[in-house]
Amino acid sequence: MQRQRSLLALIIVLVIASIVTIAKVPVRLGLDLQGGSQLTLQVKPSENVKEITPRVMEAVQRVVEGRINGLGVSESVVQTVGEDQLLVQLPGVSDPEQAERVLGGTAQLDFRKQKPGTEAQLGVEFQVRQELQAKQAELQKQGAGNEAALAENQAAIKRSNAAIAELFERSGLTGENLQDASAEPAAASGNNWNVSLKFDSKGATLFADLTKSLAGTGRSIGILLDDRLISAPTVGVQFAQTGITGGGAVIEGRFSAEEANDLAVQLRGGALPVPVEIVENRTVGATLGRDSIQRSIYAGLGGLFLVLIFMVVYYRLPGAIADLALVIYSLLTFASFTLLNVTLTLPGIAGFILSIGMAVDANVLIFERTREELRAGKTLYRSVESGFYRAFSSILDSNVTTVIACGALFWLGAGLVRGFALTLALGVMISMFTAVTCSRTLMLLAISFPALRKTELYCPKVPASNQPQAGVTP
C-alpha cells in the first residue's frame, strides 16, 4: 500500500507538471501548420570546385544565411542536410517568390574601387547602415508580430546598401579570381587577427592595378558580396609605385579571431562560384495551415472521445479507469513534446492521435487477462494483480517491435517522416508507463473501496459458483 501511495503521488505530480508545462511552454509548430516556406537547396560542384567539402558547405551556408537576413524573416532556420544539401525554413514568409529568387542565385563577390571625393559620404552611409542593422537584429529578436516594422526596416537597409554600392565602381576583379581567404594571427601583436587573400594570376594583375590606383589616396577597396559592402580596406602609400603584387594580400583591421574568420568565410563563400539549385519548395499559406491544425485537433478529440466511450461501455469500471489513464497519457505525451522541443507537424499530430488508439491496447490486454482470471474463479484482487503481471510480456514485446519500426523511420527518414516516428515512439513508451503504473495504481486504489468490489463492475456474466465473496478479498 505504501508503494501505491507514493506512485499515486508521483502520478499526481507528473500530471500537474504536465498541465503547467502545456500552459506555459508554447508548442513549436511545423511549417505545414503555421504556414511558410521550406526550401531544399542542392549545392552543385562546378569546374572550379569539383568536390563539395564541409568547408565549402560552411561557406555556402554563411552566404545563404546572409541572404535570408537580407529578406528580413524572423526565426528562420538553415541546416546542412547530408553532404551537399541545405534545408532552409522560412516561417510565415509572405513572398515565397522573392525568397526563392534571392536564395537560388550564386553569390557574387566583387572588388570595387571607391569613386573619388566620396570619402566623407562613405563614413556617413556606413554609420546609417550600422544603425539600421542593429535595429533589425533587435526587431528579429522580438520575434513574430512586427512583420510590418521588419519589412520597413529591411527596405531601409536595402536603400542604404544601394547607396553605399553607388560610391564604388567595378574594377573587373571578382570572386572568380579569388583562390582562397583565411584568417591568420597578426604577426606583431597578440590578439589581433588579419585576413589573408590569395588570387589567381589574372586576379593578381587586376589586384595590383587596383591597389596601385588607390594607394595613399585614402579611398578604399570596396569588397561587396551580393552588392552589399562587407569590408572596405584602404591601401598604404608605400604601394603607390607598383601596387600590391604577387597575388597575395592581407587585410589588416585589428580583427578579433572570430571577426577575421567570419570575413574569411564570407569571402570564400563569395569566391566559390558553386551553383545552388532549389530542388524542393514546399510553401503553405498561413490560413491553410491554421485550418489543418483546427481540423486535426477536432479529429484528435473526436477519436479520443469515441475510444473513451467504447472503453467504458465494454470494460465498465476498469474501462473508466483506463479512460483516466488515457487522459493522463495524453497530458504527459503532449507535455513531453513541448519539453523535448518536438516540432509538431501534421504527420506528427497523426502519430499522436494514432498513439492514443494504440495506448488503449495495453489496457485491453490487461483487462482481458483480468476477466479470464475472474472467469477461472480467482478472487478479484488476485485477478487484477495477475492480469497486470501476465499481460506484461505481451505488452513489452509488442511495444518494443513498434519502437524498432519507429527507430528505423527516425534513423533513415527525413523531415516530416522523422517527426512522425519521434512522436509515435514517444507515445508508445509513455503509454507503457501509464498502462503499467497509472492503470495499475488506480485499479488497486479502486479495489480498496468495498463499494467498488462487485465483480459485475469488472466482468459481466461470471458464473455464480465462481463469484468470489466481496468480503474475502484481502
Place this chain on the structure above:
Amino acid sequence: MKLKVMKQQSLWWSISLLIILSGLIAMAISWTRPDIKAPLRPSLDFVGGTRIQFELDCAVANNCDQPVNVGTVREVLDKQGLGGSSIQVVGQNQQAVSIRTRTLNVDERTQLQTALSEAVGKFDAKTTQIDTVGPTIGRQLFTSGMLALIVSFAGIIVYMSFRFQFDYAFMAIVALFHDVLVTVGMFSIFGLLFGTEVDSLFIVALLTIVGFSVNDTVVIYDRIRETIILNPERHIDDIVEDAVNQTLTRSINTTLTVLLTLSSIFFFGGETLKNFALALIVGFTMGAYSSIFIASTLLAWWRRRNGQAIPALATSAPAIDASVSSEDA
C-alpha cells in the same frame, strides 16, 4: 464465438492469395498504363514537378460568385505551354484550383500565377500552397523509405528470434509482407479506380502498419508460447487454435479502437492526412486479419511440417526431425 482457424486454414489462405493476386494484377495494369507507368500512381513527391493550389480571395467583392471554371484555367495553361498539366477544382465551394505541372522555376510560376489571376479572379495569398519537388528528392525519399522498411524487418526478426524463436520471427515477417502487399495492392486498385496517389506519407503508413501488425502477431505468439510451456504434450493445432481464441476479443477491441481514431482522422482531419488514414485503415485491418488467420496457421503448419507438432516430443529429437523434413523438401 469460437473460430476454427486450423480447420479452415485453406479458406483463409485462399482469401489472402486472392486479395494479393488482385493487387498484383492492378499493379501490372498500372504499369502498362501510359499515364501511370508505375505499380502505384505516384504523387509529386516521387516523380517531381510543381503543384500549385490557389484559392479565390472572397474578401474582394464579386470575386467568389462563381466556382472556378476548369475550361478557363486550361486555356491559360495552354497559352503558357503547359498543356499536359492536370487541373482539379477543389475546396468546399469549388473556389480553389489545384494544378500539377512539370517543374516550374520562380519566373515561370509567377507568370502563370499572374495570368491565372487575370483570367479567374484575385487569389488569396494566405491560402496558396506551392510544392516543387525535384526528381532526385523523390528518389531519395523512396530509397530511404525502402531502407527503413528493410531495417525494421531485420530489427523485428532479431528481436523476436531473441525473445521467441527464429520460426516465430520468420512467420511474423511473412505475415508482415502479406499486410504490406495487400495495402500496396489495394492502393494500386484505388489508383486505377479513383486516381488515388501515393506520397511520402504512404511509406510512413507502410512502416506504421508493420509496427502495428507485428504488435498484434506478437500478442498471439506470446499466448502460443505460454500455452506450449504449460502444456507441452498438446498438439500444436490445438494450442494455436486456443491461443487465437483466447486473444480474439483483445484483437478485435484493439483494432476497433485504433480504427475509431483513424476514421476520425479520415473524416474530420485535414485533406493531407486523408490518404494516410485510409492506408492505415486498410493496413491495420489486414494486420489484424493476418495475425489471426495467417501468422498463427503458418506457424502451426511449419511446426507440423518439421515434426514439432507436439512440442514435448519434438524437443527430445529435434535434430533427426529437421533433417528428415529437409530431405522431403
